[in-house]
Amino acid sequence: MKHIVIVGNGISGITAARHIRKHSDHRITVISGETDYFFSRTALMYIYMGHMKYEHTKPYEDYFWEKNRIELKKAWVNHIDFEQKRLLLDGDASLTYDVLILAVGSEPNRFGWPGQDLEGVQGLYSYQDLEKLEVYTKGIRRGVIVGGGLIGVEMAEMLLSRGIEVTLLVREQSYWNHVLPAEESALVSRHIQAHHVDLRPGTELAEIRPDSSGKRVGSIVTNKGESIECQFVCLAVGVHPRVEWMAETPLETDRGILVNEYFETNLPDVYAIGDCAQHRQPPAGRKAIEQIWYTGRIMGETLARTICGTRTPYTPGIFFNSAKFFDIEYQTYGEVAVPLPADTETFFWEHSNGRTALRINHKSDAGAVVGFNAMGLRLRHEVCERWIKEERSIRYAMEHLRDIHFDPEFFRRHEEEIVQTYNSTHPEHVVVPRKKNSFLSRLFS
Amino acid sequence: MNIIQKTGLGLFLIGFLVWIATLTMGKFTLTDQVLKDNLKPNHYEQLRPSLAPMLNKTYATPFGFNDDLANTIDQVNRGYKIQNQMDKAINDSYAFALTKAASHGIIREANVPLFWASIGLAIVGALINILAGLRKLPGIKNDHIYHNSTTSRGWLGIIIGTFLIVFYVIIYFFPQYIANWTFLVDPLSRALSGTPASQWFLYGTLYTLAILVMGIRMLIKYRHNRYQQVRTVSVMFFQLSFAFIIAEILIALSLPYYDFKNMWPLDYDFFFEWHLDSLTSSGRLGMFMLVWGIALFTIGVPLFTYLYGKRWYCSWVCGCGGLAETLGDPYRQLSDKSLKAWQVERYMVHGVLVFVVVMTALVLYTYFTGQSNIGPISSYSVRSIYGFWIGALFSGVVGVGFYPLMGNRVWCRYGCPLAAYIGIVQRFKSRFRITTNGGQCISCGNCSTYCEMGIDVRWYAQRGQDVVRASCVGCGICSAVCPRGVLNLENAAPGSRVLIAPEVLTGNDMLRENHKARMTDTQN
Numbered sequence: 001m002k003h004i005v006i007v008g009n010g011i012s013g014i015t016a017a018r019h020i021r022k023h024s025d026h027r028i029t030v031i032s033g034e035t036d037y038f039f040s041r042t043a044l045m046y047i048y049m050g051h052m053k054y055e056h057t058k059p060y061e062d063y064f065w066e067k068n069r070i071e072l073k074k075a076w077v078n079h080i081d082f083e084q085k086r087l088l089l090d091g092d093a094s095l096t097y098d099v100l101i102l103a104v105g106s107e108p109n110r111f112g113w114p115g116q117d118l119e120g121v122q123g124l125y126s127y128q129d130l131e132k133l134e135v136y137t138k139g140i141r142r143g144v145i146v147g148g149g150l151i152g153v154e155m156a157e158m159l160l161s162r163g164i165e166v167t168l169l170v171r172e173q174s175y176w177n178h179v180l181p182a183e184e185s186a187l188v189s190r191h192i193q194a195h196h197v198d199l200r201p202g203t204e205l206a207e208i209r210p211d212s213s214g215k216r217v218g219s220i221v222t223n224k225g226e227s228i229e230c231q232f233v234c235l236a237v238g239v240h241p242r243v244e245w246m247a248e249t250p251l252e253t254d255r256g257i258l259v260n261e262y263f264e265t266n267l268p269d270v271y272a273i274g275d276c277a278q279h280r281q282p283p284a285g286r287k288a289i290e291q292i293w294y295t296g297r298i299m300g301e302t303l304a305r306t307i308c309g310t311r312t313p314y315t316p317g318i319f320f321n322s323a324k325f326f327d328i329e330y331q332t333y334g335e336v337a338v339p340l341p342a343d344t345e346t347f348f349w350e351h352s353n354g355r356t357a358l359r360i361n362h363k364s365d366a367g368a369v370v371g372f373n374a375m376g377l378r379l380r381h382e383v384c385e386r387w388i389k390e391e392r393s394i395r396y397a398m399e400h401l402r403d404i405h406f407d408p409e410f411f412r413r414h415e416e417e418i419v420q421t422y423n424s425t426h427p428e429h430v431v432v433p434r435k436k437n438s439f440l441s442r443l444f445s
Numbered sequence: 446m447n448i449i450q451k452t453g454l455g456l457f458l459i460g461f462l463v464w465i466a467t468l469t470m471g472k473f474t475l476t477d478q479v480l481k482d483n484l485k486p487n488h489y490e491q492l493r494p495s496l497a498p499m500l501n502k503t504y505a506t507p508f509g510f511n512d513d514l515a516n517t518i519d520q521v522n523r524g525y526k527i528q529n530q531m532d533k534a535i536n537d538s539y540a541f542a543l544t545k546a547a548s549h550g551i552i553r554e555a556n557v558p559l560f561w562a563s564i565g566l567a568i569v570g571a572l573i574n575i576l577a578g579l580r581k582l583p584g585i586k587n588d589h590i591y592h593n594s595t596t597s598r599g600w601l602g603i604i605i606g607t608f609l610i611v612f613y614v615i616i617y618f619f620p621q622y623i624a625n626w627t628f629l630v631d632p633l634s635r636a637l638s639g640t641p642a643s644q645w646f647l648y649g650t651l652y653t654l655a656i657l658v659m660g661i662r663m664l665i666k667y668r669h670n671r672y673q674q675v676r677t678v679s680v681m682f683f684q685l686s687f688a689f690i691i692a693e694i695l696i697a698l699s700l701p702y703y704d705f706k707n708m709w710p711l712d713y714d715f716f717f718e719w720h721l722d723s724l725t726s727s728g729r730l731g732m733f734m735l736v737w738g739i740a741l742f743t744i745g746v747p748l749f750t751y752l753y754g755k756r757w758y759c760s761w762v763c764g765c766g767g768l769a770e771t772l773g774d775p776y777r778q779l780s781d782k783s784l785k786a787w788q789v790e791r792y793m794v795h796g797v798l799v800f801v802v803v804m805t806a807l808v809l810y811t812y813f814t815g816q817s818n819i820g821p822i823s824s825y826s827v828r829s830i831y832g833f834w835i836g837a838l839f840s841g842v843v844g845v846g847f848y849p850l851m852g853n854r855v856w857c858r859y860g861c862p863l864a865a866y867i868g869i870v871q872r873f874k875s876r877f878r879i880t881t882n883g884g885q886c887i888s889c890g891n892c893s894t895y896c897e898m899g900i901d902v903r904w905y906a907q908r909g910q911d912v913v914r915a916s917c918v919g920c921g922i923c924s925a926v927c928p929r930g931v932l933n934l935e936n937a938a939p940g941s942r943v944l945i946a947p948e949v950l951t952g953n954d955m956l957r958e959n960h961k962a963r964m965t966d967t968q969n
Contacts, residue, residue, distance in 0.1 A: 011888070043889035050589040051926075052894050059888040059903055061783060161588040194582060293887050298953040305955065317954035322885055324928040327584025327669070331885070331930055378930035381883025381951050406882055406933055408924050410671035442937070443752075443876075 003027045004307060005087065005097035007077055011293055012274025013103030014038045015300025016307070021068050023308040028069065029095065031087070033076030035127050037062060042293055044130050045154045049161040054127075082250055082267050099269045099307060102257055103300070106239035106275040106291055115208030120217040121233045124151055133158075140164055140231035144220050146205045147236035148175045150323050153188075155234045156197050157326050167198040167228055174201055180373070181338055183348055187357055187375055188325045195326050208233055239291055241276040254278055256289050261313040263303045271307075273299035283316060285335060292321055318385045328355055333384035334371035336361050344370060347394060349421045351376075351414065358418060360397055367393035377414070378406035398422050398431040449577040456570025464563035464626075471548040471625050473510040474503045479546040488535055495521050507544050507622050514543060540621035541644060548624055556628040564629060564651075568658055575662040583669035585926050587895070595849070596775050602849035610846035617837045620644035637693035649689055652768060656684045659771035666774075672921045672934070676760055680767035688764050701727050703734050706762050708741040710801040711863035713836060716808050717828065742866070750870040753936060754877025756919025758867060765856060768845065769897065770920060773853025777897035777922065780852030786899055790859050790916065797835060798865040804831050835860065854897040858916060868915030876936040877919065878943075879912035881905060883951035885931045892923035892932060906931050908946035 004020060006013040009032035017028050043057040065072050075089040080100070087095045108123025110116050120136045122129055137143065143159045145152050148170030156166045172178060175192060177185040192199050204223040211218025211231075219229045241256035252258045252266040256278030263271040274296040275289070282288045298316050305312040322331045336359060340346055345364050350357040356376035362369045368391035372384050383404045387397060397404075401415040419433045446454070477500060480489055495517050504510035522534045552559065578586075595601040615623055620643075627634075627642040630650045634642035642650075660681040667673035687706040695703055701723040709715040715738055724731040749757040759766045780786075807824035810816065817823050844856025857864050871877060879902070886909075892902035898916045902923045905912045912923075912932075924932040948957050 040888040040890060042887040043891075046889060046891065049587075050592040051587040052890055053591050056890045056894045059890065059907060063784075294884055294952055297884075297950070301949060301953055302955050305958075310958070312955050315954040317952050320884065320952055322887075322929040327582055329928065329930050378882070378933070381885055385883070385951060406930060408670065408672040408921060408933060409935075410675050412671070 001026055002098035003029065003096070004099045004101065005095060006030045006101040006103060007087070008032060008103035008105055008274065008276075009035070009038045009072070010041060010103060010105050010274060010296065011038075012105075012296035012300045013101065015297045016101055016103065016273060016304050017070050017300075018068070019301055019304030020307050021070060023304065026099075026307070027071070029071040029073055029097075031073045031075055031077060031089070031095070033074065033090070036072065036074050037065070039127070041125070044124065044127070045158050047130060048133060048158045078245075080246065080249060080251075082270065085269070097269075100271070101303065101307075102265075102270065102272040102276060103274045103296075104242045104276045107242045108235055109238045109240055110235055111237065113205055113208055115210065115217065115220075116235065118208055118210055118217045118233075119215050120231060121208055121235065123235045123239075124155055125239060136232050137162060137164060142167065142228075142230045143232035143234060144169065144205075144228055144230040145234045145236055147234075147238070148172060148201075149236060149238065150176075152234075152236040153192060153325050155236055156192065156195070159232075160195060160197070164232075165198070167200060167230065168192065169203045169205055169222065170199065170201045171204050172201065175199070178338060181336065181340070181346070181348075181359065183350060184330075184357060184359065184373055184375055187350065187354065188328065188330075190354060191326055191328050205233075239275065241278065241289065243276060262306055262311060263299065263314065271303055273303050279314075283314065285319065286316060294320065318388050320381060320385070328376050329374075329378065331374045331377075331379055332372065333379065333381070334361075334369070334388040336371040336373045345394075347422060347425075349414075349418045351417070356414065358414070360394060362394040362397075366391070367395060369394055369397050372404075379404045380406045394422075395429060395431055399434050401433060402436060447577060447580070449580075450574050453570045453572070453574025453577060456573060457567050458570070460563050460565065460567030460570055463559070464567065464629075467552055467559055467563055467629065468623065468625050469506070470550065470552040470559070471507075471628075472503050472505060472550045473507060473544065473547045474501060474549060475499045475510070475514075475543065475547045476501060479543065483539060483542045483546050485537070488537065488539075491533065491535065492518065492521060507548075507624060510544060510547065511540055511621050514540060541624060544621040545624040545627060545641075548628070552625045552628050556631060560629040560632075564654070568654065571658050572661065575658070575665060578662070578665045579668075585928075586666065587891075587926065590775075590778060596778070598779060598850060602776075606846060606849040609848065610842055613842040613846050616644055616648050617841060623647070634693075637690065638696040640696065646693075649692075652764070653684050653689045655772040656767050657681055659774065663771055663774060667925065670921075670925050673925060676756075676921065677770065679761045680763075680770055683762050684764055684767045700730060701734065704764070705734075705737065707764065708738060708745075708863065710742070710798065710805065710866065711763075711765070711861060712738075713801055713804070713831060713862075714828075716805050716812070718808075718812050721812065742863075746867055747870055747874075750867050750877075751875050751939075754875050754919050754934075755864070755867045755871040755915075755917065756877070756921075756934070759857065759864060759918035760920045763863075765840070765844065765861065766918060769848075769853040769857060773845075773848050773897070776848045776853045778852070778894050779850065780854060780858070780897055780899035782893050782896070782899050782901050784901075790899070793859045794861065794865040794868075794916075797839075797860050798862040800831060800835070801862040804828055852897055852899070854899075854918070857918065858898050864916070864918075871917070872913065872915040874939060876939055878935060878937075879905075879917065879923065880933045880935050880943075881909055881911060882929075882931045882933065884909065884953070885929045887929055889928060891926040891928065895922050895926045897922070902932065909943070909950050910946040911943040913942050913944060 004026045006017055009030050013030060017030050020026055020028055037058050039054065039057040040059060043052060046052045047054055047057060077087050077089055079088040085097050089095060106125065108125050122132050122136065137159065142165040144167045145155050146169045152168060156168055159166050174185040175189040189199060205220060206223045207221040208217055209219045209221065210216060217231065217233050219227050220233060221227050243253045243257055246253065250267060256276050257265055257272035258280050259265055259272050259277045260280055263273050263277060265272055275291045279288045299314065302312055302314050318334050320333045343364055344361050346359060346361045348359045358377055359373040360369055361371040369387050372379060398419050401418060415433055419431055423430050480493060484492060499513050518535055525531060525533045591597045595605065623644065627644060627647045630642045630647050633650060634640060634646045660677050663677040664674055683706050688704045692702055692704050714720055724735045760770055804827050807819060807827050810819060811824040817825055839860045840856045847855045886906040888903055888907045890903055892906060896902050897920060898918060900914050900917060902912055919934055921934050924934060949955060
C-alpha cells in the first residue's frame with residue numbers, strides 16, 4: 001500500500017482520487033487550501049447569481065470521502081522537497097508521500113497593466129475570487145470586463161444579474177473569433193448586445209486608474225484612449241498554470257509542469273494532471289495545455305489506471321466542449337478550426353431567429369465529417385463522436401440528422417430546414433432525410 | 446424588481462388583505478328559520494329549546510357564535526349521556542352550515558364587489574407581476590432564488606408556510622370560521638352546480654385559480670421550452686375541466702361528484718360503501734364511473750407508465766402534481782437531496798401504499814360481508830385513521846403547507862400511494878429514462894438543486910448513467926436548467942436504459958478493461 005498524495009481538489013485531482021480508490025487500496029490524501037470539499041468550479045457563477053448556494057455545487061455529500069477512505073486536508077502547500085518526498089504545508093506541518101500527483105490548477109493572467117493591483121481588480125477562478133467579487137461589486141454602478149472569452153461572458157451575465165452595467169472589452173474584431181467561426185461569433189455578439197452589454201470589439205485595456213482614494217479602481221483607459229468610469233475591473237484574459245511557487249525546485253516546468261503521455265514529470269513518482277500539466281508531445285490535434293473541465297477529468301481517469309498498475313497513456317478521444325453564452329447553449333465536437341483548413345469544407349445553417357445555428361465541417365475529398373458546432377441546439381455526444389471516428393460523410397450526416405438531435409421533446413425540429421439548406425447549396429446530390437420510424441416499430445424495437 | 450412587478454405585487458397584497466378582512470365583515474344571528482332550514486327535523490326538535498337563548502342574538506364574530514353553538518350542542522349531548530340515551534346524541538357537524546346561514550350584513554349583500562376587491566384584485570396583481578417577466582429575454586432565469594427569503598426558507602418563506610398550514614387546518618377542521626369566504630364564491634357555485642358554496646367549493650376554486658395564474662407564470666418563465674409549456678397547459682386543462690367544471694356540473698345534474706382523472710389509491714375512498722353505493726345507484730353513468738375508476742389504475746397506469754413513464758400522470762394530469770408544478774414551482778429547490786432523505790422517502794411512501802391497500806381490503810371485506818371487524822380491527826376505525834392522518838394532515842396540511850419549507854413535492858415524494866405504485870412500474874418496466882449526454886456534464890449541480898423530488902440527478906449525469914428512479918415525475922426541469930445540454934427525457938426500448946455507469950466516460954479513448962461495463966436492464 002502506497003501513500004498517494006494529490007495536491008488540488010479540483011476535477012482532475014478528485015477524479016484521480018476516486019478512480020484510484022475504485023481499483024486499489026492505496027492510502028489517498030487530497031490537499032487543498034481553497035475549500036474543505038470538492039466543488040464544481042464551473043458553478044461559481046451560479047452561486048453569485050443566487051441560483052445555488054455553495055453547498056449545492058459539491059458533487060458528493062460530505063460523508064462520501066470518509067466512506068471511501070479519501071483523506072481530505074485543508075492547507076496550502078508552501079514547498080515540496082522532492083528528494084525527501086515531503087510537502088511543507090501552512091504552519092510548518094509536513095506530509096510525506098510515496099506518489100505525488102500535482103493537480104494545482106491555474107490562476108488568472110495579468111499582463112502587467114498599470115493599476116492591475118488596485119482594489120476592485122480581479123479575475124474569476126477560485127472560491128476566494130468569488131468571495132472577493134462579493135465585496136468588490138457591492139453597490140457599484142459599472143464594471144469593466146477585459147477579455148472576450150468564456151469567463152468574460154459569464155462575468156457579464158453575473159454582473160448584470162446584480163443590476164451592474166457592463167462594458168466588455170474584446171481584443172478581437174468580434175467576440176471569441178479565434179475560436180468561433182465568423183457566423184457563430186456574430187451570433188453570440190448579437191446576443192451579448194441584446195442583453196444590453198456595452199460590447200467593445202477591437203478594444204484593449206491600456207491602464208487602470210484609481211479613484212479619489214488612490215487605492216480603489218475608479219476608471220480604465222482603453223488602447224484607443226477612451227476613459228471609462230467604473231468601480232470594478234474583471235481580468236478575464238485567460239489563465240496560466242500555477243507553477244511559479246515551484247520554480248526553485250528540480251521539477252521541470254515551462255509554462256506548465258512538463259509531462260509525457262503518462263503524466264510523468266521529470267521526477268520519479270511525481271505526476272501532473274489538469275490545468276497545470278503541459279504535454280511535451282500533445283496528442284494530435286490537441287493543445288499542450290488544455291484548461292478544460294473535461295480534459296482534467298479525462299486525465300484523472302487515465303492517470304488513476306497507471307497508479308493502479310496498468311501503465312496507460314493519455315488518449316483523449318474526439319475533442320468536445322460546451323459553454324453557455326447567456327441564454328444560448330454551445331456545444332462543439334471534433335475539429336472546427338479557425339481559419340478553415342484548406343482540405344476542409346464547411347456547412348452552416350442558421351435559423352431566422354438568429355439564435356440557433358448548426359455547423360458541420362467535413363473533408364473536401366470524401367466528405368468525411370470532422371467537426372460540429374451547435375448554437376442553441378443540443379447534439380448527442382455519442383453520435384457526433386461516432387460519425388467523426390467512422391468518417392461518415394456529410395451526406396450521411398444530412399440523411400441521419402435526426403440521430404444527433406438531443407433537444408427536449410416538443411422542441412421545434414430543424415432537420416428539414418437544415419437539409420433543405422444543404423440541398424439548396426448542393427443541388428447536384430439531393431439528400432432525402434431518413435424518416436422517423438413509426439410509433440409501433442419504435443415500440444417493438 | 447421593476448416598477449411593473451412592484452405594482453403587481455402591491456395590488457396582489459391589497460387584494461389579499463381585503464380577502465383576510467372579509468372574515469371580519471359579517472354579523473351572525475341565529476333565527477328559528479335558519480335552524481329549520483339547516484337541521485334535520487328530529488335534531489331541530491331536540492336542539493330548539495336549548496338554543497333558545499341564542500336566537501335573534503347578534504354576534505360580531507364567528508368565534509363567539511360558534512362557542513355558544515358548540516357549548517349548547519355539548520350540553521344537550523351530555524344530557525343524553527346521563528340519561529343513557531346515547532342513540533339520541535347529535536354527531537352531525539352543523540357548525541359550518543349554521544354559521545353561513547346565520548351570517549348577514551355587507552359580506553352577504555356585497556359579495557360580488559367584495560370578490561373583485563379581494564380575490565379578483567389579487568389575481569390581477571399577480572398577473573401584472575407575472576407578465577412583467579416578458580420583458581426579460583427568454584431563457585433560464587433563476588437569479589436571486591437563494592438571495593430571496595421567500596424562496597430560500599427565510600422569514601418570508603416561513604410566514605407563507607405558516608399561512609398555508611393555518612389555512613389547511615381551518616379548511617379541514619374549522620370551516621365555520623371562514624364561512625364568510627364562501628359568500629365570495631357563491632355566485633360561481635350557483636352558476637356551476639346550482640348550490641351555494643361549501644368550504645370545499647371555495648377550496649376547489651382557489652386551487653384552480655392558483656394553478657391557472659401560476660400556470661401562466663410557468664408559461665412565461667419557460668417560453669423558450671415547449672416541453673414545459675405543453676405540460677403546463679395540460680395540468681391547467683385537467684384541473685379546470687376534469688377536477689373543477691365537470692365535477693360541479695355533475696352535481697348540477699344530481700349525479701355523483703366525480704373527478705375523472707383521479708384514481709385509487711390517491712382517491713382513497715373510491716371503494717368506501719357510500720361511494721360504491723352512490724355509483725351503483727346512478728344508472729349507466731354511475732356504472733361507467735365505477736368501471737373507469739378501476740380501469741384507470743389496473744390498465745391505464747401500467748400501460749401509460751410503460752410507454753411514457755410516471756410523468757404521464759404526475760406532472761401532466763394529476764391535481765396535486767398540477768398545484769406542485771405551478772404554485773409550488775418557486776419552491777422546488779428546497780427539496781432535500783441527501784441519501785438519508787431518499788432512504789426515509791422509500792420507507793414512508795411505500796408504507797403509505799401498504800396502508801392504503803390494507804385499508805381498502807378491510808373496506809371491501811366490510812362491503813361484501815357486512816362485518817365491520819376482522820378480529821379486533823374495525824375497518825371503520827382504520828379508514829378514519831387513514832382519512833385523518835394521511836388524507837387530511839399529510840396530503841393537505843403538510844403536503845402544501847410545507848411548500849416553502851421542504852419543497853413542492855412533499856406529499857408526492859413521501860406520502861402519495863399512487864405515486865408509489867406508478868413509481869414501481871416506472872422503475873422496473875418502462876421505456877422512460879433521463880438520458881445523460883456522453884461526457885458533457887460539468888457537475889455544476891443545477892439539475893439536482895432544481896429537482897423537486899430530491900433526486901441527486903448530478904450523481905447520474907456525471908457518471909454517464911441514465912436516471913431511472915421510481916420517484917422521478919418527469920417534470921423536465923433538470924433538462925431545462927442544465928447549462929450544457931446533458932439531460933434529456935426519452936422513451937425507448939426498456940432494455941436500452943443504461944443502469945450501470947460506463948467504466949470510462951465518452952471522450953476518453955483509453956481501453957475499456959471490463960467489457961461488460963455498459964450493462965442494461967435486460968441483462969440483469
